Amino acid sequence: MKTVSPFREITPTSDKVSVRFEEVELMLPRGENLAGALLVAGIMPFRYTPVSGAARGPFCMMGACYDCLVEIDGVTRQACMLQVTEGMEITMPSARGPEDA
Numbered sequence: 001m002k003t004v005s006p007f008r009e010i011t012p013t014s015d016k017v018s019v020r021f022e023e024v025e026l027m028l029p030r031g032e033n034l035a036g037a038l039l040v041a042g043i044m045p046f047r048y049t050p051v052s053g054a055a056r057g058p059f060c061m062m063g064a065c066y067d068c069l070v071e072i073d074g075v076t077r078q079a080c081m082l083q084v085t086e087g088m089e090i091t092m093p094s095a096r097g098p099e100d101a
């Protein structure tokens with residue numbers, strides 16, 4: 001699930017905090033946009049659709065498409081509408097992946 005990312009931080013910062021995405025520990029820049037930070041870290045996809053199992057990730061980056069949905073502390077949220085904070089436990093909102101389809 002973690003891939004080589006074509007994205008880069010515009011202004012790299014040393015103020016990084018530990019978060020986990022699907023049991024993978026990541027060091028992300030504190031206060032940055034969560035969807036952007038996950039893309040820079042090479043995380044893709046963010047989820048799989050519940051019906052077809054198609055992979056999804058951020059598209060609009062402004063809260064309109066819902067393709068960036070992730071689950072944080074049991075609540076499904078839009079990653080593009082959140083900031084990175086210390087200790088986030090992030091999972092895919094659907095446990096169903098393409099291998100389960």
Ligand code: FES
Nearest residue numbers: 061063065066080
């Ligand atoms: S990327 Fe479209 S709602 Fe987050």
